[in-house]
Amino acid sequence: MQKYQDMFLKRYKTILDEWKQKEEISTGELYRFLHSIKGTASSIELDNLSEISHQLIERLDKEDDSIWRQEEWGNFVQPLALLLNNHAEVVKTAEQNQLELNTIANQQIILLLDDDIELLNSLKQHLENDYIVLVATQLNRAVQLFYDYHPDLVIIDYDIGSENSSELLDKIYNSVGGSFTPVLFISEEDKLQNRKEAYDLGALDFLVRPIDLDVFQSLIANRLRLKQSLNNQIMIDPLTNAYNRSFLKANWERLLKKFQETSNPYSMALIDLDNFKLVNDQYGHSVGDQVLSQFAELVLNEKRQEDNLIRYGGEEFILIMPNVTQAQAKSLVEGILNTFMQLENKVNDQNIYLSFTAGVAQIEQDSQTMDQLIERSDQALYYGKENGKKCVQVYHNQMNSVNQMKKQVNRLRIAIVDDDRVIQEMLSDQLSRLNFANYSLEVKSFREGETFLESDWYRQPGKYVILLDGIMPRMDGLEVLAKLRKTENESDMGIVMLTGRQKDKDIVRALELGADDYITKPFSIQELEARIKRIVHRLF
Structure with a gap:
């Protein structure tokens, strides 16, 4: 039975991954997807998947062949995506989680400054399996991240403006304490004047789009080895x-x-x-x-x-x-x-x-x-x-x-701020099983941004990971984010935006307002846990 369950789960996760590359899907495609899962899941003892599919089908009008944008269908199928990706997940021990945190602590840090969210997202996804990736769409946020986390390598969009690039490089060279920090520029145009200006500013490399991501990965590894070698010689x-x-x-x-x-x-x-x-x-x-x-x-x-x-x-x-x-x-x-x-x-x-x-x-x-x-x-x-x-x-x-x-009483609090009751319950159940050796964990759900802010729950002593849905009634996620970043204990918070699209001006705005990370719906619990662990490492 396990063999058939694995084949089933792989098939439907693949379909969701393929849909993520599309701008939109039809109601018919969505209906057939859910109906197929409902009919097959129960026959291979995946009754929870069958039940969730049935509930989602009940909310569809199969006669209405309207178009669903990515953020719409992503939000709609999110409960199902969590089950598809988490059915065979084994709960990890505190020691296993701590080992993963130690691995993250040893990862090198890369800072990306780019206002092209599509490229930013592509580079981030490609790099974050091997590195901790910080992202910024504005200079002031990039400078803040640089001072707070001292990245090992910086990647800058040349087209964001040479004046901004120059200011960031000045900040880098004035604050790294003499250690060598490689800087890479990426540009749309391959002009000699642009190359000259980039090298005059202090860049180590100047790359022109489109970029071969495999070659790019090797270049980054090469530059980080060079950094380590040079810094070892500086006393x-x-x-x-x-x-x-x-x-x-x-x-x-x-x-x-x-x-x-x-x-x-x-x-x-x-x-x-x-x-x-x-x-x-x-x-x-x-x-x-x-x-x-x-x-x-x-x-x-x-x-x-x-x-x-x-x-x-x-x-x-x-x-x-x-x-x-x-x-x-x-x-x-x-x-x-x-x-x-x-x-x-x-x-x-x-x-x-x-x-x-x-x-x-x-x-x-x-x-x-x-x-x-x-x-x-x-x-x-x-x-x-x-x-x-x-x-x-x-x-x-x-x-x-x-x-x-x-140290055992160090408190880590995770807030789920999302108006979808099913997502709240599923995330709360899964994240409550997270287990860290040195922290006591508290997970709490809030249906609205206003309810969360009025609770004062986030003002207690401790560190916070806040999962913030972008679209909610009355007060949306961006408004909540802006208010949180003005609180006295905002430095104790790691904020992850839950968004419906990879190409979204709201992602840019969230990063400008101080979001630490974002994740695109539909996401798996494994993806979310990985982001939470990176933030836990940065907070503690």
């Missing part, structure tokens, strides 16, 4: 003049050998600037870069000559301190903290004062790998963040269990 972070991760990796074995030979104490501090995102949000990323530069300059002046300062990522730094115990290291870092809290950061004719939190750990016989020492420093840092910030905490064994208990 200094030009924004801050601190060392970078490459230095830490390249010198760790030498530092460890010295510890093993002398048995002298050896300590590490993991430092994180407090409320740094608020600085970026309130004053802009250029001011944030200035703050990072001033902080690093202060530490480089205050530290001992034998200490090494490393920019670990974003606003996180590591200070390596040889020949000191963690108690002595705590005292040294507290001195730096007190000096930093008195530092005047001039912004728009006013002074702002900042602080940091640090976690300190000492290398021991049972923590001689770099990752182990960083993990212990991070445990102490987390403890400090949870207990008031602007402090220096020393690692002790009890922290591990305390922090793990706190």
